[in-house]
Amino acid sequence: VARRFERVTIAGVGLIGGSLALAARAAGWMGEIVGLARNPRTLAEAQRRGIIDRGSLDPQEAARDAELLVLAVPVRAIATVARQCLPALGPSCIVTDVGSVKAPIVAALGPLLSPPRAFVGGHPIAGTDEQGPEAADPGLFRDQLCILTPDSGTDAAATESIEQLWRAVGMRVERLAPKRHDEILAAVSHLPHVLAFALVNAVTAAGIDLARYGGGSLRDATRVASSSVEMWRDILIANAPAIDIVLSRFDHEIARLREALRSGREDELVRLLTDAQRQRRGWRK
Amino acid sequence: VARRFERVTIAGVGLIGGSLALAARAAGWMGEIVGLARNPRTLAEAQRRGIIDRGSLDPQEAARDAELLVLAVPVRAIATVARQCLPALGPSCIVTDVGSVKAPIVAALGPLLSPPRAFVGGHPIAGTDEQGPEAADPGLFRDQLCILTPDSGTDAAATESIEQLWRAVGMRVERLAPKRHDEILAAVSHLPHVLAFALVNAVTAAGIDLARYGGGSLRDATRVASSSVEMWRDILIANAPAIDIVLSRFDHEIARLREALRSGREDELVRLLTDAQRQRRGWRK
Secondary structure (H helix, E strand, O other), X not given: OOOOEEEEEEEOOOHHHHHHHHHHHHXXXXXXXEEEOOOHHHHHXXXXXXXXXXXXXXHHHHHOOOOXXXXXXXXXXHHHHHHHHHHHOOOOOEEEEOOOXXXXXXXXXXXXXXXXXXXXXXXXXXXXXXXXXXXXXXXXXXXXXXXXXXXXXXXXXXXXXXXXXXXXOOOEEEEOOHHHHHHHHHHHHXXXXXXXXXXXXXXXXXXXXXXXXXXXXXXXXXXXXXXXXXXXXXXXXXXXXXXXXXXXXXXHHHHHHHHHHHHOOHHHHHHHHHHHXXXXXXXXX | OOOOEEEEEEEOOOHHHXXXXXXXHHOOOEEEEEEEOOOHHHHHHHHHXXXXXXEEOOHHHHHOOOOEEEEXXXXXXXXXXXHHHHHHOOOOOEEEEOOOOOHHHHHHHHHHXXXXXXEEOEEEEOOOOOOOHHHOOOOOOOOOEEEEOOOOOOOHHHHHHHHXXXXXXXXXXXXXXXXXXXXXXXXXXXXXXXXXXXXXXXHHHOOOOXXXXXXXXXXXXXXXXXXXXXXXXXXXXXXXXHHHHHHHHHHHHHHHHHHHHHHOOHHHHHHHHHHHHHHHHOOOO
């Protein structure tokens, strides 16, 4: 089933798109790579670094005759860029994305592509605090998890091709329903970000200087509050329903701890702390 | 005002008590150091490492004629151990502690000591995940913050002596009212721990495997959930009223973020995220 893509378009040649181009080309999985970006300097930098063979600011020019289109633009722009590229894509082009939220993207893009074209939703869970083609690193994906989210309408061979591509750059690949992906990511990634933003604001609202009194526990708990506002605005809005549900679960756990403290029920408090400690100590890396 | 203590008793010769003994002796601030512990192997290990000159399992024997008593036992045991040592202390002994909660300890111990004896509440904010005399490190306190919590009844010269002692082992020293200390620590330390415990339990309750799906943001946000259950049970219970108040502040910040997501108010969401990002990025270390 392995399929080398002779003509690839990568929309967004930053950290994820750029790293994929470098890694897949090194593994022999990509032929000519054309970059699409909004800024000519981004394209020039990507070309200088050997990420792309050439670039264009025009979606249809960049996408012409593509056998593979990778949408590595911010979550909010994915559907728009896909529609702009659509008329120019090759007749059996596979389209995939790298967005952190999947259900709305799969719902928007799946119906746009009719066989033999196909859309396969994807989310390589890898990243650093850096951005742009300068941060591209062919080793970024090694040993990390990539979740693919085919649904009942997704072409099986296309899904297999995309799975092979991510495996070729070193990732473990798992398939999940789009909704389950969004539930899991809401819990393991979006919730920790929401908590970090709220924690910084709560400490600040209490008139307490972070730098003066903050120690290791506050530092770790708030690290991701320094993330990109634009990126997290988009992710939180796109996955708002799943985040709302997991926030209810979290509120419930907070309420249990709080009630144990208020009522002085030490046995219950110890049980809650012991459960958490056991799970966290069981997670080694 | 600098005062060398010729006869020192350290109750609890683990990470904090042991590190203080090593650092203060190296700086020339302590003469004979006698250790008090519940386990003879702890005393043997502390003696082997040069933390103490000798040890005892008997409070009155350990405390006999002490000029300085350092209570470095768990928060819950501080008042009990202080009472056990009291009859044997030297006539102008200074008693201090290293507990993470101050108002209840200051309220319990202040009245026990009448001049020329004195109690000075203290909290050196330093630590690692390790415990016991094996973890003692004379460099543990360097450049970290120590908060002293004298109240209106605390002897000024005794407070100054304890401040000089912590400065001698490398700490910045700040004085705060016991209640303000507890409010600040509730926000910058106890709250992050409560959130970490609740976050692990919420993710687990959602049927999600931490090790399989958890990435960097969850790892950092939950790191302290692997802390000692006994230690955190004691701290959370001792500071429950202040934690309850700061949990209300935190709930309020979560509710603001959640409402912005539910109502799709992007301007409000961006404002909350930007506030947090600016504060967190401003905290450099």
